[in-house]
Amino acid sequence: MSNTTAVSLESRLSPRRVFIDGIFRFFLLTSITFALGFIFMIVYRLWKNAGWLLSWDLIKNFPSYDIDSAGFQSSIMGSIWVVGVATAIALPIGALTALYLESFSNKKSKLQKLVELNIQNLAGVPAVVFGLIGLAFIARGPLSWGFTVGSAALVIAMLILPVIIIITRESIRAVPPSFKEGALALGATPWQAVYRLVLPYAIPGTATGTILAVSRAIGESAPLLLLGALSFVTFNPTGLDSGFTILPLAIFKYASDSREEFQVLASAGSLILLAILFAMNLSAILLRDRTLRKRNV
Amino acid sequence: MFTVDNLKANPPSDVQKRKVSTMTNAGASKNPLQFIDPVFTLTDVSVAYGDFVAVSDVNMQIPSRDITAFIGPSGCGKSTLLRSLNRTNDLIPGAKVHGEVLYHEANLYDSKASAVEVRRRIGMVFQKPNPFPKSIYENVAFGPKVNGRPKKSELDNIVEKSLRSAALWDEVKDRLNDSALGLSGGQQQRLCIARSIAVEPEVILMDEPCSALDPIATLRIEELMMELKKNYTIVIVTHNMQQAGRVSSYTGFFVTEVNPVSDLRTGRLVEFNDTKKIFSTPDDERTEAYVTGKIG
Numbered sequence: 001m002s003n004t005t006a007v008s009l010e011s012r013l014s015p016r017r018v019f020i021d022g023i024f025r026f027f028l029l030t031s032i033t034f035a036l037g038f039i040f041m042i043v044y045r046l047w048k049n050a051g052w053l054l055s056w057d058l059i060k061n062f063p064s065y066d067i068d069s070a071g072f073q074s075s076i077m078g079s080i081w082v083v084g085v086a087t088a089i090a091l092p093i094g095a096l097t098a099l100y101l102e103s104f105s106n107k108k109s110k111l112q113k114l115v116e117l118n119i120q121n122l123a124g125v126p127a128v129v130f131g132l133i134g135l136a137f138i139a140r141g142p143l144s145w146g147f148t149v150g151s152a153a154l155v156i157a158m159l160i161l162p163v164i165i166i167i168t169r170e171s172i173r174a175v176p177p178s179f180k181e182g183a184l185a186l187g188a189t190p191w192q193a194v195y196r197l198v199l200p201y202a203i204p205g206t207a208t209g210t211i212l213a214v215s216r217a218i219g220e221s222a223p224l225l226l227l228g229a230l231s232f233v234t235f236n237p238t239g240l241d242s243g244f245t246i247l248p249l250a251i252f253k254y255a256s257d258s259r260e261e262f263q264v265l266a267s268a269g270s271l272i273l274l275a276i277l278f279a280m281n282l283s284a285i286l287l288r289d290r291t292l293r294k295r296n297v
Numbered sequence: 298m299f300t301v302d303n304l305k306a307n308p309p310s311d312v313q314k315r316k317v318s319t320m321t322n323a324g325a326s327k328n329p330l331q332f333i334d335p336v337f338t339l340t341d342v343s344v345a346y347g348d349f350v351a352v353s354d355v356n357m358q359i360p361s362r363d364i365t366a367f368i369g370p371s372g373c374g375k376s377t378l379l380r381s382l383n384r385t386n387d388l389i390p391g392a393k394v395h396g397e398v399l400y401h402e403a404n405l406y407d408s409k410a411s412a413v414e415v416r417r418r419i420g421m422v423f424q425k426p427n428p429f430p431k432s433i434y435e436n437v438a439f440g441p442k443v444n445g446r447p448k449k450s451e452l453d454n455i456v457e458k459s460l461r462s463a464a465l466w467d468e469v470k471d472r473l474n475d476s477a478l479g480l481s482g483g484q485q486q487r488l489c490i491a492r493s494i495a496v497e498p499e500v501i502l503m504d505e506p507c508s509a510l511d512p513i514a515t516l517r518i519e520e521l522m523m524e525l526k527k528n529y530t531i532v533i534v535t536h537n538m539q540q541a542g543r544v545s546s547y548t549g550f551f552v553t554e555v556n557p558v559s560d561l562r563t564g565r566l567v568e569f570n571d572t573k574k575i576f577s578t579p580d581d582e583r584t585e586a587y588v589t590g591k592i593g
Contacts (some may be wrong), residue, residue: 063557068332178427182489185385186440186496187417197429198445 038091043274050267058268062234063250067261072269075250077236078149078229083218086160091210093157094164098206101165101216102172103194113170123162130159131223139227147228150240155223163213164206171205172198184205204291208284215280221248247273330547330569334401336500336530337382338530342396344386351377352564355396357549361499364522364531366541366572369551369587374564378551379502381405383419384412417444420493424505426485428477428492433460433469436477436488440496441559452501455495463491464521484512487521494529501525503533507540519544538588541572548575550584 031174061071105112133222138145145151175198183193224246228255233245245253247269255266298567335358343353352374359365367375377386384405386392398405405415419439430435437456441447447455456473460466465487469480477488486506503522507515515537522531524546535541541548549569555562568581579585 106390176427178425181385181388181421181423181431182427182429182492183443184388184413185383185416185423185437186443186492187413188440188443189413192443196439196581201430275393 012222039177043271046267046271046274050264050271053264053268059272063232063253064234067259067265070254070262070265071248072247072250072272074233075245075247075269076235076272078233078244079218079246079248081149081237081242081244082152082156082224083214085149085240086156086217087210088213090161090164094161095168095206098165098172099199101195102169103198104190105212119165119263123166125292126222127220128222128226130155130158130202133158134223135226137223147243148241149237149244151247152224152227152229152244153240155227156220159220159223160210160213160217163216164210167209167213168202168206171202171209174205175201204287208288211280211284211287215277215284218276218280219248221246221252224249247276322487328499330358332358334361335359336361336401337532338397338399340397340399342378342381342394342398344374344381345393345395346389347391350563352551352560352566355566357566357569359530359532360547361530363527363547364526364533364545367534367546367551368533368536368538368541368548369564369567370553371536372564373551373553375534375549375551376504377564379532381506382500382502382532384415385421385423387412387572400519408563417437417496418498419497419500419502420498421502421504422486422489422493422506425509426482426489427487428480428488430476430478432474433477433480433488434473437476437491437495440492444496445555459491459495460488462494462525463487464517464524465491481514483510483517486518490518490521490525494525498529500530503531505534505536508536515540538576542576545572548572549589550575550579550581552587 057069058071059076060073061069062074063072064070101112101115113283134151137143138154139147143151145154162257179197179201180190180193183197185191188196228243229245230249231243231245232253233243237244251266251269251273254262257263257266337357337359339357339359341356342355344351355378367379369375380386381394381398382405386394394406400415400419403410429439431439434456437459438452441452441455457466457470460469465484468484469475469488477485480488486509490501490506507518510518519540522533525531533541533545547569548571550567551564553562553565554565567576568579568584570580574580575584576588579588585591
C-alpha cells in the first residue's frame, strides 16, 4: 500500500460557488417555464373556449352575420394571397441583395457600412410605419393602387425584406470559404463560384429563415389595418387588384362583436392561425434538421 | 504572349531544362539559379497585406516540369509567396504584390491579365482538403464545366483520366456518384489534385498539401507528385523538411527577419538552390541551422 499515491477526488468547490451555480440554474429554469407557460396557457384557454367549434366548415365558410354559417375562408385565402405575393417579391430581392453584400461588394467601403446599418434599422422599424408608408405611397399617392392585395403584398414585402436579407447573409457567411477558394483555383469566375457552390449551400438556411419571417408576417395585422383589410369580405381574392381581408383582422372583427358567440368564433380563428404558425415553424425546423443531417455524412 | 501551348507540343528535354549558370553574370547575383524557359521569374517581389509586408525582395526562377519546394519556419511568408503565384492573394482585401512576377513572358499582375485565366493555368491544392459538397464525379467535372460546356462523353473521359492521374480511380470508380465528403482525408486530397488536373493547368501550387494527412496518405501524395512532375510544374510549400528533401529538385529557404530599428517583421528568401545542396552544404548558416534542426 505504501507504493500508491494518495489522492482525494472529493469536490473542492467552495460553498459559495455551489450556491451561485444553483441560483443560475434556478433562473434558467424559471425563464423557460415562463416562456413555455405563457404559450401553453394561451393555447389551453383558446382550446377550452373554442376547441369544440373547430371543423372544416369553419375553414370553408365565408364570414357571415349568421353564427351557424360563419367561417374564415376569405380571410385565410386573403392571408395566403398577401403573404404569398409578398414572399415572391421580397425573397429574390432580399437574397440577391444579401449575395451582393456578402460576396461581391467591397466590405470596407463606407457605402457598404451605411447600407448595412440601414438594413439593421429597417428590421427594427415598427410594422405600422410600413403601413403608413404603404398608405401614403402605394394605396394612395404615386401608385394609387387602392386597398388591394397588391398594395398589401408590397407593404408586407417591405416588412420582411430586411429580415430576409439578414438571414440570407448569415447563411451565406456559414458557407466554408474554402469552397469559393477551391472553385476560383480551378479558373471559375467569382459568379460561377457563387452560383454553383455558395448559393446551393446557402439555400436551406435561407429557406428556413424565410419561412420564419413569413410566419411572423402572417400574424401581422397593424400595417394592413391601414390598408383597408379590416372589412367584411365575403369573397376570395381573385388577383392583385382584388379587395381582401386577412386572418388576424377577421379574428379581430369577430372579437369586437358584442355577441358572445362571435367572440368564441374569434377564439376558434386564433386556433386556426396558431395551427398555421406551428405548421410553418415545424417545417422550418424539419428543413433545417434535414440539411444538417445531410451535411454531416 | 503565352507560350504554354507551344511548350506543351514540344516539352523541353532534360538537358534544355537544366540550369545554365550559377553566379556568373550580373543578373545572376539576384538570381543564383537560372533556367531555360522558366515557368516563373520573380524579380524583387514583395507581398503586403495593408501595412504588413509578409515577404519582401524575392528573386528566383522556377523551372518547368519539376518540383520546387519552399521551406522555412512559420510566418516566413512562403505560403503568401506561393499564393501570389496564381493571384489567390487577390481575394484578400488589402493584399498587394510589388515587383514583377513573370509567368513565362507574361506579367501575372499586368492590368490586362485576367485572374480567372491565370488560375485556370496555375492550379492550387490547399492545406486542408476542400472537396465541394458534391459527388466525386461532380468535383472533378467542376473545373471543365466552368471553363466550357463539354459533352457528357468528353466529361466522362476527363473525369476518368484525372482520377487515374491522381491515383484515385481504382478506389472510387464504383462510387463516382457518392458524396466526396465520405472519402478519407488522403483520398479527399488526391481528389482535390484530380480536380486541379482536370482543367489541364501547367502548374500546380501545393500549400502544405500533406499537413492534415497521416504518414501513409502523405507517402501516397508524394508518390503522386513524383509521377505528376513528368507533366506538370509543381511548387510546394511544406513544413516537413524530409518531404522537401524527398520530392523536390530545388528548395528555397525562407526566414522571418525582424528589423532591429522598426521592429517590423518580414519574410525573406535566404537561399535558393539544389535540394541536395540545401540539405548537405548550404551556403547560408541560417539554412544549415534550420535543416539540421538547430532552430525552427
